[in-house]
Amino acid sequence: MHFDNDLIRRLRDAQRLVFFTGAGISQESGILTFREGANKIWGDFDPKLYASQRGFDAHPAKVWQWYSELRPHIQALQPNAHHVVALGKKK
Structure with missing residues (x-):
C-alpha cells in the first residue's frame, strides 16, 4: 500500500x-457489541427505541432505565490496549 x-x-x-x-x-x-455475536446489545432491544431521539422523546423513563442497567456492567470493566492508545497514554 502506498x-x-x-x-x-x-x-x-x-x-x-x-x-x-x-x-x-x-x-x-x-x-x-451492538449487532454481532451471541452477546449483542441490540439482540433483545430495538435501537429505534433506545438509541434515537424519537425513541427517547416517546419513552424517556424506559431509555434511562436501560442505560442505568447497562452502566454497572461497563463500569466494572477495564480499558484494553486499544483504549489506552486511543487516549494517548503510554502502555
Missing part, C-alpha cells in the same frame, strides 16, 4: 490525531 508523502508528513507533524472506530474496539474489554 501513502502520499504529504499525508505522512502531516500525520508526523500533527499535535493530535483522532481515530474513529466501531463499537467492536471495546469487545476485548468485555463490552457487548
